[in-house]
Amino acid sequence: xxxxxxxxxxxxxxxxxxxxxxxxxxxxxxxxxxxxxxxxxxxxxxxxxxxxxxxxxxxxxxxxxxxxxxxxxxxxxxxxxxxxxxxxxxxxxxxxxxxxxxxxxxxxxxxxxxxxxxxxxxxxxxxxxxxxxxxxxxxxxxxxxxxxxxxxxxxxxxxxxxxxxxxxxxxxxxxxxxxxxxxxxxxxxxxxxxxxxxxx
Numbered sequence: 001x002x003x004x005x006x007x008x009x010x011x012x013x014x015x016x017x018x019x020x021x022x023x024x025x026x027x028x029x030x031x032x033x034x035x036x037x038x039x040x041x042x043x044x045x046x047x048x049x050x051x052x053x054x055x056x057x058x059x060x061x062x063x064x065x066x067x068x069x070x071x072x073x074x075x076x077x078x079x080x081x082x083x084x085x086x087x088x089x090x091x092x093x094x095x096x097x098x099x100x101x102x103x104x105x106x107x108x109x110x111x112x113x114x115x116x117x118x119x120x121x122x123x124x125x126x127x128x129x130x131x132x133x134x135x136x137x138x139x140x141x142x143x144x145x146x147x148x149x150x151x152x153x154x155x156x157x158x159x160x161x162x163x164x165x166x167x168x169x170x171x172x173x174x175x176x177x178x179x180x181x182x183x184x185x186x187x188x189x190x191x192x193x194x195x196x197x198x199x200x
Contacts, residue, residue: 012053012056013060015032024057027053028050066116069088070123125138128141
């Protein structure tokens with residue numbers, strides 16, 4: 001008999017809390033059943049398997065991040081917007097390390113299409129509207145920002161900056177200064193091989 005009150009939403013949130021506590025990789029249907037003190041079979045009417053559970057947690061994390069980002073960007077532009085969005089990702093990773101990891105979970109195409117992932121791309125492009133970038137440079141810049149945000153936060157979470165000066169926050173601020181300067185002075189298009197040969 002299924003325990004009263006268990007729903008896919010409640011299990012997803014419980015799984016997200018577990019991810020923050022013990023790591024996203026440790027979240028399984030079996031572990032969640034132990035948390036609720038029910039048999040594993042009782043959860044299968046709500047989630048299909050551990051992959052389905054992780055997908056639901058990933059979708060939740062993407063939605064939460066997108067909501068935070070949208071709120072942070074309201075009324076901001078240029079460097080203020082860049083800093084606000086960057087801080088959303090970093091702060092979320094500090095507060096919810098398991099959910100942040102879940103947000104990078106590889107989703108099936110149909111799940112990805114229905115996710116808040118597209119909102120994240122739109123938020124980054126909204127930031128870039130404060131800079132004079134056209135395609136394909138805008139897409140290059142979207143990829144650059146994503147790589148820097150994710151790379152820095154991942155290294156910071158792993159303790160990579162814990163044992164040396166300067167403080168991690170100081171580096172973060174300087175990196176955002178550098179990104180702002182780069183976006184305002186984005187290099188022109190790389191000349192074609194033919195142009196380079198002629199110039200030589």
